[in-house]
Amino acid sequence: MTFAELKEKKDLLIVALESSCDETACAVLKDGKILSSVISSQIDIHKEYGGVVPEIASRNHVINVEPVVEEALKKAGVTASDADCFAVTYGAGLLGALLVGVSYMKGLAFALNKPLIKVNHIRGHIAANYIADPSLTPPYIGLIVSGGHTAVVKVDSYTSFTYLGGTMDDAVGEAFDKVARVLSLPYPGGPEIEKAAKGGVRTVYIPEPKTGSPYDFSFSGIKTSVINYAHTAAQRGEEINKADVACSFQSAVAEMLVKAAVRAAKEYGLKDIALAGGVGANGEIRRVLTEACAKRDLRAHFPTKETCTDNAAMIAMEAYLQVRYGDGSALAGEELDARASIPLV
Ligand code: KG4
Ligand code: ZN
Numbered sequence: 001m002t003f004a005e006l007k008e009k010k011d012l013l014i015v016a017l018e019s020s021c022d023e024t025a026c027a028v029l030k031d032g033k034i035l036s037s038v039i040s041s042q043i044d045i046h047k048e049y050g051g052v053v054p055e056i057a058s059r060n061h062v063i064n065v066e067p068v069v070e071e072a073l074k075k076a077g078v079t080a081s082d083a084d085c086f087a088v089t090y091g092a093g094l095l096g097a098l099l100v101g102v103s104y105m106k107g108l109a110f111a112l113n114k115p116l117i118k119v120n121h122i123r124g125h126i127a128a129n130y131i132a133d134p135s136l137t138p139p140y141i142g143l144i145v146s147g148g149h150t151a152v153v154k155v156d157s158y159t160s161f162t163y164l165g166g167t168m169d170d171a172v173g174e175a176f177d178k179v180a181r182v183l184s185l186p187y188p189g190g191p192e193i194e195k196a197a198k199g200g201v202r203t204v205y206i207p208e209p210k211t212g213s214p215y216d217f218s219f220s221g222i223k224t225s226v227i228n229y230a231h232t233a234a235q236r237g238e239e240i241n242k243a244d245v246a247c248s249f250q251s252a253v254a255e256m257l258v259k260a261a262v263r264a265a266k267e268y269g270l271k272d273i274a275l276a277g278g279v280g281a282n283g284e285i286r287r288v289l290t291e292a293c294a295k296r297d298l299r300a301h302f303p304t305k306e307t308c309t310d311n312a313a314m315i316a317m318e319a320y321l322q323v324r325y326g327d328g329s330a331l332a333g334e335e336l337d338a339r340a341s342i343p344l345v
Helices: 004-007 043-047 054-076 096-114 119-132 172-180 188-199 220-235 242-267 284-293 313-325
Strands: 014-016 023-030 033-041 085-091 115-119 142-147 151-153 160-166 272-276 299-302
Touching: 004 313, 014 054, 014 096, 014 313, 023 054, 023 115, 023 313, 033 054, 033 160, 033 313, 043 054, 043 299, 054 096, 085 096, 115 119, 115 313, 119 142, 119 313, 142 242, 151 242, 172 188, 172 220, 172 242, 188 242, 188 284, 188 299, 220 242, 242 272, 242 284, 272 284, 284 299
Parallel strands: 014 085, 085 115, 142 272, 272 299
Antiparallel strands: 014 023, 023 033, 142 151, 151 160
16 A cells, blocks of 8 residues: 555554553554553563663563554454554664564564554654544644653644754653652652652752753753752751652652743743653643643643553554654655664654
8 A cells, every 4th residue: 555545544544563661562543543552561570670671671572562462453353454554663762672663563564565654752652642632733832751851842733843942961751760769769760759749748949950941951950959958868867758859859840841831832822732751640740731721821731641651552643643644754664773862753
């Protein structure tokens, strides 16, 4: 099937795979609607090491990929031969982990003689918003908050984006994970910080780092200030209140992120802000964004919590947008390779 034929295909059936980090996931999408979404998470394996071990992640993707795809197909009541096209995350992410998914889907597409759509993981995170709210229409501001990336972008259309700013050092998810480690909380730190913060009060001063642009962030300084706070307390022989530290850190980060997104919406005269990425599952960030938008007559959009963290439903949705609105550049040839780093959007 040519790209032009794919574009016109009624009830377009897409089978998508995600394997960029520590989740092996497969989803089936028909005419823009999710029929099934299966996620096999390796979190419990990596927990032991305090973070994702790339080599172990790749090995587990190899073990999981076939059963995950089989389960997603079975749940959707289709076979691989029913697919009009396949889709796969090709970057950014862990190279070895990505390679497993890319090789598997290239094999499937080649064997069944079907087109393969290559998907940018971060664009996938943004596309998760259309699953939760199909009425969301560009242009709008996207606030990307994941384990590897943090940025404010202008979503100009379903397939074009303008980068406005982002982190100059650590990604926000990394900051959550590192602060959690300082507080002796397990990996992944984001959900643990959120849990701990529930019983806390915002008593610890977290300085807001100065960056050159209102859309740029710096999280490594924040992480350092938490480390310094913990060390100072230890030197004085004082016990730190983990809940208060978690609450202070989380609130400060939520404010910084939301401030930048709201400013961008105002500057570009846009009414909608959509959150994207694993850290977008955070209840406090969602609350602060909702409140800030309500005050300024803006609309806040969120993926469901399940589609904030890595999944293949968002990859299938992004592939669907590429087919429906794209120019064919997402069509992968035999040369498709996994890429650890690609342009953000
Ligand atoms: O988007 P994601 O699943 O993977 C990447 O593409 O990087 O993001 C993973 C990150 C981790 O750093 C994890 O700690 C964070 O998302 N995260 C959270 C929450 N759930 C996951 N951070 C804050 N609050 C949460 N509830
Ligand atoms: Zn992700």
